[in-house]
Amino acid sequence: MKIAIIGAGNGGTKLLNFFMNNESSEVIQIIDQNFDSPGIKTAKENHIQCSTDINDVNEKVDLIVEATGSSFVAEKLFELYGHSKKIISSELAAIIMGVIDEQVQNTNKLSEQLEIIQNTSTSLEDQMNNLNDFSSSLNNISKKLVISSNEYKKYIEQTDTTIKAVNKITQQIKILGLNANIEAARAGEHGRGFAVVATEVQKLSNITSDFAMEISKLLESMGVENTKISDEIESLGKVTIKQTETSEALTHVVETLKSELIV
Known part of the structure; x- marks a missing residue:
C-alpha cells in the first residue's frame, strides 16, 4: 500500500x-x-x-x-x-500515534533490558573464565600433590627397608654379644674384661633395636597419614573435574544466550 x-x-x-x-x-x-x-x-x-x-x-x-x-x-x-x-482522519491518526508511542516505549524498555542481559552475560562469562582458570590451576596443584605424595610414599618405603636392615644387623650383634659373654665365662678371670665389652654391646644392640622399633612405628603412622592425604587429593581432583565440567556448561549457556541476543 x-x-x-x-x-x-x-x-x-x-x-x-x-x-x-x-x-x-x-x-x-x-x-x-x-x-x-x-x-x-x-x-x-x-x-x-x-x-x-x-x-x-x-x-x-x-x-x-x-x-x-x-x-x-x-x-x-x-x-x-x-x-x-x-x-x-487526524483522530484516527492520533490513536495510531499513541500506539506508536507505546510501541516505541516498549521497544526502548526491551532494548534496555537486553542491554542489561548482555552486560550481565558478559560479566558472567568473565567470571566463568576466571573460574575455569582457577579450576585449571587447582587441577595442576592437585596433580603436583599426587606426585609429591607418591614420592613421599617411596621415601617411607625406602626408610622402612633401611630400618628392617638395621633390625637384622642389631639381632646379629645381639647374638654376637651373647656368644661373647658365653666365651668370656668359659675363659674365667681372663675373660672378665671381654665380658664387660660384650655386655655393653648387647645393651647398645637393645637400645638400637628399641629406636628402630620406634622409627618403624613412626613410619607406619606416616604411611597412614600419607594414605589419608592421597585420598583427600583424589577427592579434590574429582571436585575440580566436576567444577570444570559445570563451569564449561555454564560458559556454553552464556555463549548461547549472547549469540541469541545478538541475533
Whole structure:
C-alpha cells in the first residue's frame, strides 16, 4: 500500500518512521507547508517525495493520512480525494500515534533490558573464565600433590627397608654379644674384661633395636597419614573435574544466550 502523509510535524514524523519500518506499506509522499519540519527532513534523507501543497498528492497514493489536526485540511482532503482514495482522519491518526508511542516505549524498555542481559552475560562469562582458570590451576596443584605424595610414599618405603636392615644387623650383634659373654665365662678371670665389652654391646644392640622399633612405628603412622592425604587429593581432583565440567556448561549457556541476543 502506497501512503501519503499530510503534516510533517512530530506526529507526522512518528507516522513516517512507523510506516517506513512496516514492510506491507510504503510512504511515497509527505506534504507540509514548512519545508524545515522534521518529517520533511526525514523524508528527504530517505528519498521520499516532498511537497507543500495538498493539491499535489501523487496519483499512485492509495492511502492518505491526515496528521495536521486541522479541520480545514481534513475537509479539503475529503473534497479532493474522498471519492478516489482512502483517508485516515487526524483522530484516527492520533490513536495510531499513541500506539506508536507505546510501541516505541516498549521497544526502548526491551532494548534496555537486553542491554542489561548482555552486560550481565558478559560479566558472567568473565567470571566463568576466571573460574575455569582457577579450576585449571587447582587441577595442576592437585596433580603436583599426587606426585609429591607418591614420592613421599617411596621415601617411607625406602626408610622402612633401611630400618628392617638395621633390625637384622642389631639381632646379629645381639647374638654376637651373647656368644661373647658365653666365651668370656668359659675363659674365667681372663675373660672378665671381654665380658664387660660384650655386655655393653648387647645393651647398645637393645637400645638400637628399641629406636628402630620406634622409627618403624613412626613410619607406619606416616604411611597412614600419607594414605589419608592421597585420598583427600583424589577427592579434590574429582571436585575440580566436576567444577570444570559445570563451569564449561555454564560458559556454553552464556555463549548461547549472547549469540541469541545478538541475533
